[in-house]
Amino acid sequence: MGRSPCCDEIGVKKGPWTQEEDEKLIDYINKHGHGNWGTLSKRAGLNRCGKSCRLRWTNYLRPDIKRGKFTDEEERVIINLHSVLGNKWSKIAAHLPGRTDNEIKNYWNTNIRKKLLKMGIDPETHKPRTDYNHLMSLSNLLGMSNIGNTFSNNPLGLQPDITHLAKMQLLQNMLQIMNTNNSFGNMGNYPYNPLGNINPSFNPFNLFLNGTNTIQTNEPLGLSGGEEYAMNPSLYSYGQSESSKQDISKGESSLQDLDYSKMRSISCVNQEENLLPALVASSPRIGIFNQIENDRNKAQMSIDHSPSNAIFDDWEKFLDDESSGGSYWKELLE
DNA sequence: AACATCGTCAACCGCCTCCCG
């Protein structure tokens, strides 16, 4: 039994299209429209199955196809729509004029997916990857072992390596942030708001937290929900009015409970409110911590030029540094 | 220069949904 393939006719051509075939297809559709793809193939003098013709037309030959690299804006829209819709490539493509579902799917799989993985985000769920969860145990480890004393009690009487100490300080700060930044909804865990604008309180370390994501839904939403929110700039601004916030909350969107106004400076506040004992003097900041802080500032300064890449690259750069040979964190985690 | 590996993307496969008789 089984279902017979649609293109099992003997002699039906498969594989890459030739220029001649393309011209025949374009010529026929320009004159007659596509109508029934099955009959089109024969009428246009193409020895191809209808599906193949349709695919070739919709994914490549259509005159309104936009070719070339995806822009930062397009990339942000894809990520945000994907967080709402999942792998509904055709729905996502509907919001990106000139882009095909196939192209978006390919771009996701070859670019965005890897970027998110690199950031420790599961690209399927937009939640933190579970294999990072063990990082949380470090919090306890730090508290129990009092690493600062370990250094000062060095039996060899050596001065603790200053870079090492700085890294430990960084780790401690990470953990502080992780322990305190989960009170404002998880958009603080995400580099972009649904519009694709930089979320000012995005902190990658939040990604190690509880893993919930208010954007994530089990069911794909209609345009009245996350999609509308994601696509309509008038519904979003960091300094939005109370009335506009109300408008948003009236919708049935899973995004309705987000209050971005709370997110703006919470990282800084929490870091100051809930400090663990410092492992090294907090001022002046030194070593890698200072470098990362500087990098982050640079990234912030460059937001005007390339908002998405600034944040992505900043975080990626950090992870790259640490994942290349002799990773400090890798050693620590192992 | 030769070979291996990686990245990209067009195209195919097969399942699902919709529509029509």
Add this chain to the structure above:
DNA sequence: CCGGGAGGCGGTTGACGATGT
């Protein structure tokens, strides 16, 4: 209501160029 055909969609493959060794 049911069955079959066509179109739509998402997952996957494989060719090919780029890059690394």
